[in-house]
Amino acid sequence: DVKVTQSSRYLVKRTGEKVFLECVQDMDHENMFWYRQDPGLGLRLIYFSYDVKMKEKGDIPEGYSVSREKKERFSLILESASTNQTSMYLCASIESSSGNTIYFGEGSWLTVV
Amino acid sequence: AQSVTQPDIHITVSEGASLELRCNYSYGATPYLFWYVQSPGQGLQLLLKYFSGDTLVQGIKGFEAEFKRSQSSFNLRKPSVHWSDAAEYFCAVGTYTGNQFYFGTGTSLTVIP
Numbered sequence: 031d032v033k034v035t036q037s038s039r040y041l042v043k044r045t046g047e048k049v050f051l052e053c054v055q056d057m058d059h060e061n062m063f064w065y066r067q068d069p070g071l072g073l074r075l076i077y078f079s080y081d082v083k084m085k086e087k088g089d090i091p092e093g094y095s096v097s098r099e100k101k102e103r104f105s106l107i108l109e110s111a112s113t114n115q116t117s118m119y120l121c122a123s124i125e126s127s128s129g130n131t132i133y134f135g136e137g138s139w140l141t142v143v
Numbered sequence: 144a145q146s147v148t149q150p151d152i153h154i155t156v157s158e159g160a161s162l163e164l165r166c167n168y169s170y171g172a173t174p175y176l177f178w179y180v181q182s183p184g185q186g187l188q189l190l191l192k193y194f195s196g197d198t199l200v201q202g203i204k205g206f207e208a209e210f211k212r213s214q215s216s217f218n219l220r221k222p223s224v225h226w227s228d229a230a231e232y233f234c235a236v237g238t239y240t241g242n243q244f245y246f247g248t249g250t251s252l253t254v255i256p
Contacts (some may be wrong), residue, residue, distance in 0.1 A: 034186075063244075072233070072248035120186055130175055130237050132244055134186040 033057070036121050036135035043142050049108040051138050053121030061124040062104040063088075063132070064096060066117050073120065079104055111142045145170045147236050149247035156224050157255050164219040164250050166234030175237035176217040178208055181249075182230045190232075193217065204228070229254045 037052045055062065063078040065088075075088030077096040085096050093115060097105040104123075108115055121135040148167045156162055168174060175194050179187040191202025198210040208219045217234060234247040 036186075070248065073246040075244075122187075131177070131189060131192055132235070132237065133189065134179075136186040137184070139184070 034121055034123055034133050034135040036119075036138045038138050039136060040139045041141070043108075043111050043140065045112060045142055047108075047111050047142075049111050049140065049142075051106040051108075051119055051121075051140070053104045053106070053135055054102050055104075055123040055133075056102065057123070057125060058101065059123035059125060060101070062098065063122040063124075064094075064104065064106045065120040065122065066090065067120055067137070068117050076106065076119075108140075111140075113142050116140060116142045145236060145243075145245050147234050147245045147247040149232075149234055149250050151250045152248070153251045153253070155253040155255060158226050159223050162219075162221045162224045162228070162252070164232050164234075164252070166217045166219065166247060167215050168217065168234070168236045168245075169215065170236050170245075172238075176208075176210060177235040177237065178202065178206070178217070178219050179233045179235065180204075180230045181233065187233060190219070224252075224254055226254045226256070228252060 033056045035054045043049050061080050064076040065073040067073050074090050076094050079085045079098040095107045119138045122132045125131050146169045177192045178190040180190050181187045190206050191200050193200045193210045201207050206221050210217050231249045231251050233249050236245045
């Protein structure tokens, strides 16, 4: 089975803190994604990466950055957390061999106080 | 522009009743279509997918979906709903290149005894 692991399930951070959300996939996938999920808004793409050190902005990249130093790891960074970044963050990767099926991690609940 | 519409924000059904969740998409080429389910506090789990071939696809947990090109629809069905099916359901369209996905805003399913 494809495994996408988000190491932090629940985080509480203070406004202005730097926050790292880590995601690891174990299937050698090239494409990885970070989404944000909010009630009534569905999933919104923050960033995606199609290779090591490569990244593309999604629909809502403001206030976020990403890092992909190794193929299996894709990190989301909040340089200076704000209360409007309180949300559920979902990491995902794509398995191209099965028709570009996207697989998700369990999600990281971030609360910024 | 590509988009996915789930017209029903919330649906309530009785246990044992049949279920149909609607999904319409707008996409210029032949789409890759997916349905995902999300239990509270969890990530998204793949229910089923369509790439080509038979337009009626079977998924896990007794779900099926039918691709109708003429109607740009990919509705999810289950003949008899179980209480454990209560969750949020997302329809998605993926591209051939695997670097873009478009999600609907989700349909929340409540199952009553």
